[in-house]
Amino acid sequence: MTENFWQFSYLVAAVTIILSIKWLNSPATARRGVHAGQIGMLFAIIGTLLRHEVVSFEWVAVGLVLGSGIGVPLAYLMPMTALPQLTALSHAFGALAAALVGTAEYYQHAPTGFLMGALVVETLLGFLTATASVMAFGKLQELVPTRPMTYKGQHVVNLGLLAFAIFLAGWVIEGSAPAWAFPTFSGLSLLFGVLLILPIGGGDMPTVIALLNSYAGMSAAAMGFALNNKLLIIAGALNAASGFILSVIMCKAMNRSFTNVLFGAFGQVQAGGGAAATAKPVRSATPEDAASILANAHKVIVVPGYGMAVAQAQHKVRELTDMLVKRGVDVQFAIHPVAGRMPGHMNVLLAEADISYERLHEMEDINSDFSETDVALVIGANDVVNPAARHDTTSPIYGMPILDVDKATTVMVIKRSMNPGFAGIDNELYYDSRTLMLFGDAKQFVAEIVKELPKAA
Amino acid sequence: MSTEIELSIYVFILAGFLGLELVQRVSPLLHSPLMSLTNAVSAISVVGAILITGSGEATVLSKALGVVAVTFSTINIVAGFLITDRMLKMFRKEGKKEK
Secondary structure, eight states: OHHHHHHHHHHHHHHHHHHHHHHTTSTTTHHHHHHHHHHHHHHHHHHHHHSTTBOOOHHHHHHHHHHHHHHHHHHHHSOGGGHHHHHHHHHHHHHHHHHHHHHHHHHHHOOOHHHHHHHHHHHHHHHHHHHHHHHHHHHHTTSSOOSOOOOTTHHHHHHHHHHHHHHHHHHHHHTOOOTTHHHHHHHHHHHHHHHHHTTOOGGGHHHHHHHHHHHHHHHHHHHHHHHTOHHHHHHHHHHHHHHHHHHHHHHHHHTOOHHHHHTTOOOGGGSSSSTTOOOOOOOBOOHHHHHHHHHTOSEEEEEEOHHHHHHTOHHHHHHHHHHHHHTTOEEEEEEOTTSSSSTTHHHHHHHHTTOOGGGEEEHHHHGGGGGGOSEEEEESOOGGGOTHHHHOTTSTTTTOOOOOGGGSSEEEEEESSSOOOTTOOOOGGGGSTTEEEEESOHHHHHHHHHHHGGGOO | OOHHHHHHHHHHHHHHHHHHHHHHTSOGGGHHHHHHHHHHHHGGGHHHHHHHHHBTTOOHHHHHHHHHHHHHHHHHHHHHHHHHHHHHHHOOOTTOOOO
């Protein structure tokens, strides 16, 4: 009976993992989904421990205890605002683990042919995802410069290294490779992760994090092929599909092709634009003006961006929302798919501030509402509201779907200064006659509006 | 091609399509928790790590790599699930306090 218990256990794990993703489709069942996922992983681990191949438990126990001992504080001590970083870091650990298993398998059994092919994919993606995630973590934490780092011949160097790595991989699979081939291949994989992230700017992070998620899944699935383990294949494939879809959604939201992302050809957008930024007049306003306009509005749509996250303004925004709602103003939120630094970043921030998810709307659902909106309040968003994306064919962001804030009667933009956003493109919205610029730190400015609001008539 | 490998490829393709179908239904509202959950699930490689570490015939090198892999994938699982849960706790409807 115990002979086959592990197979049963794996079956339960596979089913619960599938259910966990299914239940994540709506906020009502999402937490059930997490519990299902936890049960699934538990069954996967217990099942593995019961297999007769597993005979010594001390070191496994050490790993499990040590891992939990690090993982729990990591998840609880990091502030919620460090969410994208935390996810990147967590990715790095998982991917490195997969790569190390691949390395151990190679030195243990030295397989050739199909099995080695699977191991090569596992190791390549594992190492690559690990260093890329660490780099992404560094960029998000601003330990590494967030601007895209490019140099001449970058593609040639990358492609050359890739060709060399593929050659080594083929050699190892064929079976007659010298001892240095596999370590060199691993080293190149690690290097690729770094090279992949170097040219990527902060604004492209949502796509990249989703893509790394997909790679980690592919790596786990490849391990499943190497170990002939269906559970690994199922979980890995689900994960790869999930990351893939998310990155496709992000690509569409930025009007980038998928190949453009796959080959890490980001950051080529800084050319052009910028130069047009002459001293055109802008209208700016004080917190009092803003408060009285908001108080007299019927419908307000708030457009949050990364600036809101940086300034930690979400709680003040909640206060503002509550006050306006109490006055009978209809307040909604418009969320662009790539606002922030990871998919769904803004939703999490606003949820943290206790804003009901029923007020949060996707771009397609709310864009038609802007024309009947009195005030569009843009907080720390830039490129996602730039009308140039609609009509200026020379603009680097031309064709990117944007939030139509310029259709609102009044647009108010809270912004630190007139510096252009991530893509380095001037935003004509700021010079529009309907636009009021509110210069200052997002959190402070919203706080001041909140203070002025009770006095506003 | 052996039947085992063939079967594995079928499983991979079917699970991949299932994943595409399931994830497309996830509301963008929950994309962050989704990433975080699948992040935890990707650490299913803990299975491979345990098999290596607990194997009777493992060399010292394999065993050492295995222990590190078990530790790292456990960090990934634990952190991934806890973060997901932390995020989801925050999503609630207006006026409805946490259960």
